[in-house]
């Protein structure tokens with residue numbers, strides 16, 4: 001599991017002050033290894049992907065877990081309650097750039113005030129993809145209207161194709 005996610009989870013804890021599991025969304029979950037990790041820690045996890053193949057693979061991986069696995073488009077996902085956390089890993093960079101303008105607003109709608117959008121962002125200016133890296137100014141334009149940047153750290157344990165190009169970020173919903 002990525003060190004930054006482990007540290008974040010250890011710092012924040014999986015329960016709110018009332019003792020209820022905190023709700024977390026993992027959009028574009030793929031095979032859902034990170035979702036399984038958060039579930040084991042006691043978070044109330046919704047893992048979402050629009051690909052039937054990804055959802056099958058996630059289902060096999062997750063086995064008997066406590067969370068919810070949803071096959072849906074992130075942009076159409078309308079949960080009954082907002083989330084305390086959205087965990088981003090290789091999701092924005094999987095989206096065609098024409099969908100990026102809606103990413104920040106959608107994330108903001110999904111989170112409680114004070115909630116976090118936390119995870120890994122791939123930086124660069126190559127046009128061809130996927131993955132589609134983003135330049136810093138473009139990411140700020142997507143997120144700064146709704147979020148304050150709280151953490152922005154180098155990542156030492158990236159997979160080789162992302163090495164030196166991704167950063168761990170925590171954006172706090174205003």
Ligand SMILES: C[S@@+](CC[C@H](N)C(=O)[O-])C[C@H]1O[C@@H](n2cnc3c(N)ncnc32)[C@H](O)[C@@H]1O
Pocket residue numbers: 027028029030031032048049050051054072073074075089090091094095
């Ligand atoms: C590069 S994979 C990342 C998987 C996983 N987060 C990881 O780090 O291993 C991106 C995933 O996002 C999913 N995806 C892309 N666009 C989506 C959308 N609009 N709604 C839901 N899932 C989407 C893809 O099906 C794919 O499984």
